[in-house]
Amino acid sequence: MNKFLAVSLIRIILFPTTLLSLGIGMSTALAQNKLYSPIPLANSTEISDTLSDKDIPTGQGGFARDYIVKLSKGDNLAVDLSSDNFDSMITLLAPDGSTLAENDDGPDGTSNSLLFTRITETGTYIIRVRSFGETGVGNFKLKVTKLQPMK
Template structure:
């Protein structure tokens, strides 16, 4: 940035000096014009040329500053249907209001898929939520029908696209180890 600005200042100063003979001729022709007369005044001329060069350099320098794209803060972890994800829910995940945390996974599902989302943990009471890409909850489950604190949900996908599988703990438990699996169910023939 500094090298670019210095180069621009040097260029502006060289060009500014090249206009001095033309300014003098105009000054001689229009000797009554105050702006041209002030250009002949060395103290004002050097001050204004320095100011002009500095402003030009700053403007051009700012225009050439590389802009970095911001890293998205929210990046769900990609997952594939049928694979088991073994992971840890921890304070490095997304904090939620009750003192716990959540972790999101992105999965691609097709129109008319029927899916089973199975979330199990020996460390915490699990909650699993299936969300559309725009954040609308499609389905949620806290406890399995068998009475355990693991989660199991079923959902039919109406529109294909990316979905979010959200893992979190119920209550104020901070988390721990878990296993997550999304299975596409195929109708029996």
């Protein structure tokens, strides 16, 4: 086989393979974006929900469920998470994805979580409910409250 023909065949084979790889990568990225959709929350709300093995794997053997909430600069926020089924952890993620605040065990000595924080930037935040380590899945209650200053 001559050199020109060999180079042409390689180009013909590599080009479609590259396009196929890019197409699969793009499809996967789009599918992942569609799969991740945090649950919208009102600013002050109390909900009962269930953490399951269908939720977001934490990489530590447990699972997480995300809630999205819009907050304003100066808001004082209390997030209370309780479960009889797993050791709860609560994380507040800032609009840029960084961890703003986190709590494992509340002050009452239980494995429930209680988080207080002041919001310094208006934006869309993620409240992440998760189990500590491999402690499991199950029912939980999440209470999100915007605290009002006393007059």
